[in-house]
Amino acid sequence: MAIISSFTSQISGLILLLLAFLPIQSSATSSSITDSLIQCLNNRSDPSFPITGLLYTPGNSSFPSVLQTYIRNLRFNESTTPKPILIIAAKHVSHIQAAIVCGKESRLLMKTRSGGHDLEGLSYVTNTNQPFFIVDMFSFKLIDVDIEEETAWVQAGATLGEVYYRIAEKSSTHGYPAGICPSVGVGGHISGGGYGNMMRKFGLSIDNVVDAQIIDSSGELLNRKSMGEDLFWAISGGGGVSFGVVLAYKFKLVRVPEVVTVFKIERTPEQNLATIAQRWTQVADKLDDNIFLRMTLDVINDTNGEKTVRGTFLTLYLGNSSDLLTLLNKDFPELGLQTSDCIEMSWIESVVYYYDLPIGTPTTMLLSPTPQTLVLFKSKSDYLKNPISKQGFEFIFERMKEFENMLVDFNPYGGRMSEISEFAKPFPHRSGNIAMMQYQVVWNEHDIDATNRHMKYARMMYDYMTPFVSKNPREAFLNYRDLDIGVNNHGKNASIEGMVYGHKYFKETNYKRLTRVKARVDPDNFFRNEQSIPTS
Numbered sequence: 001m002a003i004i005s006s007f008t009s010q011i012s013g014l015i016l017l018l019l020a021f022l023p024i025q026s027s028a029t030s031s032s033i034t035d036s037l038i039q040c041l042n043n044r045s046d047p048s049f050p051i052t053g054l055l056y057t058p059g060n061s062s063f064p065s066v067l068q069t070y071i072r073n074l075r076f077n078e079s080t081t082p083k084p085i086l087i088i089a090a091k092h093v094s095h096i097q098a099a100i101v102c103g104k105e106s107r108l109l110m111k112t113r114s115g116g117h118d119l120e121g122l123s124y125v126t127n128t129n130q131p132f133f134i135v136d137m138f139s140f141k142l143i144d145v146d147i148e149e150e151t152a153w154v155q156a157g158a159t160l161g162e163v164y165y166r167i168a169e170k171s172s173t174h175g176y177p178a179g180i181c182p183s184v185g186v187g188g189h190i191s192g193g194g195y196g197n198m199m200r201k202f203g204l205s206i207d208n209v210v211d212a213q214i215i216d217s218s219g220e221l222l223n224r225k226s227m228g229e230d231l232f233w234a235i236s237g238g239g240g241v242s243f244g245v246v247l248a249y250k251f252k253l254v255r256v257p258e259v260v261t262v263f264k265i266e267r268t269p270e271q272n273l274a275t276i277a278q279r280w281t282q283v284a285d286k287l288d289d290n291i292f293l294r295m296t297l298d299v300i301n302d303t304n305g306e307k308t309v310r311g312t313f314l315t316l317y318l319g320n321s322s323d324l325l326t327l328l329n330k331d332f333p334e335l336g337l338q339t340s341d342c343i344e345m346s347w348i349e350s351v352v353y354y355y356d357l358p359i360g361t362p363t364t365m366l367l368s369p370t371p372q373t374l375v376l377f378k379s380k381s382d383y384l385k386n387p388i389s390k391q392g393f394e395f396i397f398e399r400m401k402e403f404e405n406m407l408v409d410f411n412p413y414g415g416r417m418s419e420i421s422e423f424a425k426p427f428p429h430r431s432g433n434i435a436m437m438q439y440q441v442v443w444n445e446h447d448i449d450a451t452n453r454h455m456k457y458a459r460m461m462y463d464y465m466t467p468f469v470s471k472n473p474r475e476a477f478l479n480y481r482d483l484d485i486g487v488n489n490h491g492k493n494a495s496i497e498g499m500v501y502g503h504k505y506f507k508e509t510n511y512k513r514l515t516r517v518k519a520r521v522d523p524d525n526f527f528r529n530e531q532s533i534p535t536s
């Protein structure tokens with residue numbers, strides 16, 4: 001094995017050396033790199049689980065569809081988007097192990113993709129001009145729910161919708177606190193610290209992870225015990241990408257009531273939206289932990305065709321409607337909640353409702369791997385630490401109206417989120433936060449001018465919001481990946497550049513700890529992207 005591997009690395013080193021002297025990037029260039037990678041993969045994977053039929057090069061007729069199936073931001077579905085030289089549709093652990101060993105030998109950049117929702121497409125795109133290949137995890141979908149133990153082992157390629165459905169299939173009083181969009185993949189979501197509409201009651205998904213399986217940079221399969229607490233800590237919110245390939249997580253399920261209550265109400269500026277929004281920033285993080293009351297602002301045309309801001313208040317309450325009415329009419333009467341607004345349902349039905357689908361939509365929709373709509377988009381995140389005044393909101397509304405398709409989400413924190421130490425997980429945004437905000441701009445035109453224009457809108461909105469949000473650092477949420485806040489091309493400056501986005505995503509202490517774990521488990525920096533953790 002050792003002889004083969006050193007021989008292989010000499011060969012591929014030689015090929016790379018020869019390539020350096022070729023004047024033009026010919027297709028022969030990439031095909032010889034690809035050929036030696038494929039040979040290595042065939043040699044390295046377990047012969048009882050042949051890898052051959054799982055390898056897609058750009059020459060395979062199904063390559064585009066395999067690549068596109070898990071593209072979730074159409075900004076990265078352009079002919080100009082850099083393409084991988086190979087996609088490995090892994091089905092067995094040995095395929096992932098082979099990919100890591102061969103990827104290291106060939107010095108190629110490896111990407112791991114689970115659900116493909118990375119907001120900057122980093123699970124299937126690089127902006128660094130390096131040849132790369134993808135390990136696609138979509139076949140790793142096992143979900144093993146144990147109601148007696150109140151746990152579930154879930155593989156990285158499962159989607160959140162599948163997880164929720166499989167839990168509800170076995171129990172009407174259990175759930176799992178994770179993200180709202182059912183097509184999001186477990187691999188990226190959990191490693192990045194997933195939040196959802198039960199976080200005020202139960203914390204983030206990572207606060208309810210009790211074990212994990214990861215394949216490290218030497219191709220070894222580890223669990224929590226064998227990887228050690230530091231690495232387990234790192235892959236619970238520090239992003240999987242810097243540390244290995246996560247194969248599965250074990251979740252601690254949470255208990256949900258038989259009946260939950262939801263409502264969605266809309267308010268316009270004429271209905272005192274600025275006052276209601278101002279009040280929201282004073283109360284949303286202090287409400288009963290069972291209430292998750294999200295505020296979303298967007299811009300619509302009024303009946304005269306004039307632009308106006310709409311406030312949507314979409315809520316999940318873990319309890320019945322009479323309790324919810326009592327609580328909100330005491331703590332947030334400005335919202336004007338009526339009995340007729342409230343709808344009682346099971347928790348699994350509320351998952352579908354919260355995804356904004358009509359009541360009565362079969363919960364089997366949660367098993368569908370494809371999202372309802374696909375668009376081009378750009379998102380950015382912020383943290384709100386102080387209430388915003390009525391005048392502040394009036395300013396925000398006017399600014400939003402300058403743009404097309406601007407949406408601003410306010411996700412309330414507080415409750416359980418404030419009780420957990422900021423060092424317990426790499427995710428540091430705990431007490432002191434009223435809300436996490438997301439600015440999102442979507443569009444459908446596939447041309448560079450439209451893209452540039454909408455990207456500019458997102459950045460301008462972010463600038464307008466500066467006086468209202470966290471400073472030094474201006475904090476950001478890892479799962480809302482944003483390459484505007486700093487990139488690292490792993491040159492000499494990697495550690496300085498890493499500090500910029502690293503401090504925003506993790507704050508200084510957690511970031512330093514992540515770099516120490518990184519240096520120990522992947523000193524050669526094989527697992528990397530534009531915003532991964534550097535080794536120092």
Ligand SMILES: Cc1cc2nc3c(=O)[nH]c(=O)nc-3n(C[C@H](O)[C@H](O)[C@H](O)COP(=O)(O)OP(=O)(O)OC[C@H]3O[C@@H](n4cnc5c(N)ncnc54)[C@H](O)[C@@H]3O)c2cc1C
Nearest residue numbers: 114115116117118123179180181185187188189195240246
């Ligand atoms: C429509 C939409 C809705 C969303 N809603 C929410 C929400 O409600 N709450 C929330 O917290 N976030 C939400 N997100 C963000 C989402 O959680 C992140 O984008 C998450 O990283 C996606 O995981 P994925 O597996 O689908 O993505 P991928 O693109 O496959 O992966 C994301 C990142 O993780 C890495 N990665 C993927 N799998 C593995 C693995 N097995 N091992 C190691 N590294 C891996 C990738 O290389 C990439 O860097 C949403 C995103 C979208 C597009």
Ligand SMILES: *[C@@H]1O[C@H](CO)[C@@H](O)[C@H](O)[C@H]1NC(C)=O
Nearest residue numbers: 004008036037039040041043
């Ligand atoms: C793979 O194995 C074959 C046969 O054992 C050998 O000839 C070849 O050199 C190996 N290739 C690589 C890249 O390891």
Ligand SMILES: *[C@@H]1O[C@H](CO)[C@@H](O)[C@H](O)[C@H]1NC(C)=O
Nearest residue numbers: 052053054055056057059060
């Ligand atoms: C891709 O094409 C090659 C060469 O034609 C073929 O050997 C291989 O089986 C194809 N792979 C898949 C997954 O179809």
Ligand SMILES: *[C@@H]1O[C@H](CO)[C@@H](O)[C@H](O)[C@H]1NC(C)=O
Nearest residue numbers: 064068071074077078079374
């Ligand atoms: C992605 O682009 C390809 C090629 O232009 C196109 O066929 C496909 O429909 C696109 N995918 C989506 C979801 O729009």
Ligand SMILES: *[C@@H]1O[C@H](CO)[C@@H](O)[C@H](O)[C@H]1NC(C)=O
Nearest residue numbers: 299300301302305306307405
């Ligand atoms: C509002 O009106 C403008 C111009 O008439 C139109 O282009 C736009 O699509 C409309 N927006 C919405 C959200 O309906």
Ligand SMILES: *[C@@H]1O[C@H](CO)[C@@H](O)[C@H](O)[C@H]1NC(C)=O
Nearest residue numbers: 259318319320321322323324
């Ligand atoms: C609502 O739930 C509470 C417990 O939180 C219970 O005391 C009350 O009877 C319930 N009300 C209705 C109308 O079911």
Ligand SMILES: *[C@@H]1O[C@H](CO)[C@@H](O)[C@H](O)[C@H]1NC(C)=O
Nearest residue numbers: 489490491492493494496497
């Ligand atoms: C290194 O960082 C400094 C300061 O941020 C910057 O001025 C310089 O251009 C960077 N050098 C490289 C090679 O990226």
